[in-house]
Amino acid sequence: MDRVSYIYRVLSGVASEVEKQELEDWIAMNPENKEEFENIRLLWESEQHTKSVSSQESDRDFEKLNTLIKQQQVRKKRIRAYLYALIILILTLIGMAWLNRSGQGLPGYRFDEVALKNVIAVLESRYDIQIEVPNPELLQCLYSGSFFRTKQEGEVLRAMEQVLDVTFVALTDTQYKLVKNAGATDKDRNE
Structure with a gap:
């Protein structure tokens, strides 16, 4: 017996309890089975109603049923x-968060004629380090430079050493001392 006839038997009340249970199990197995059952049930109800109405009303009911089925399919596609x-949005957000954590999203810094004391404050905050400057004159030096996606403070400090003709002496893993190199003049630092 085909599935439609089987469902019709259950809907018309002539099926046994075993057949009813088998149908319920089949419906519960898969959401698509439930959708198929609902569509067949609507057809069966339409047929029952059609027996008592004229053919013109039957066509109208069939169109309503057809429209209802199409609306369900459109709604399902939209969902x-x-x-x-x-x-996709969630995966994109996860990817962006991962990139941020892996260093691709590290902030960049650009300094244009900024006093060295301000540059040091930014570096201390960003890299969680301390920089000791025994010579207060050095703090007034103007610095211009850019750092992008630098994970280690060592890279930044080496670049600054070359530009300013200074040396950052490591006291501990997180403490540095800024020392002016011999022979450097204020004119050299500003060029």
Whole structure:
């Protein structure tokens, strides 16, 4: 017996309890089975109603039923599209967060004629280090430079050493001392 006839038997009340239970199990197995059952049930109800009405009303009811089925399918497609868009959005956000954590999203810094004391404050905050400057004159030096996606403070400090003709002496892993190199003049530092 085909599935439609089987469902019709259950809906018309002539099926046994075993057949009813088998149908319920089949419906519960898969959401698509439930959708198929609902569509067949609507057809069966339409047929029952059609027996008592004229052929013209039957055609109208069939069109209503057909429209209802199409609306269900469109709604289902729309929900899937929203779900896929939500999944893509979530994956994009996760990817962006991962890039931020892996160093691709490290902030860049650009200094244009900024006093060295301000540059040091930014570096101390960014890299969680301390820089001791025994010579207060050095803090007034103007610095211009850019740092992008630098994970280690050593890279930044080496670049600054070359530009300013100074040396950063490591006292500990997180403490440095800024020392002016011999022979450097204020004119050299500003060029």
